[in-house]
Amino acid sequence: MTGVLSEVVDRRAGLITVSGHLTSMGADLVRGTADRLRDAGHARVVLDLRGVGAADDDGLAVLRELHRDFRVDGGELLIRS
DSSP, rough: OSOEEEEEEEEEEHHHHHHHOOOOOOHHHHHHHHHHHTTTTTTTEEEEEEEEEOOOHHHHHHHHHHHHHHHHHHHHHHHHH
């Protein structure tokens, strides 16, 4: 599915399911959600991108930074695609 990015969050499981088109703005939204889950005590967050129909370079760069930040902080960001 392409179009506007949307996310569904399962706070108990630490899961973010994303669909639409991943741009830097959308990836910033995902970053904020992942950071809130981490702040709530989830050392491991799962990011399900199987519903993402397209992604631009800037959106992917934000996700790479987020993945690195989790690792540096001792956490884990798992990405399903």
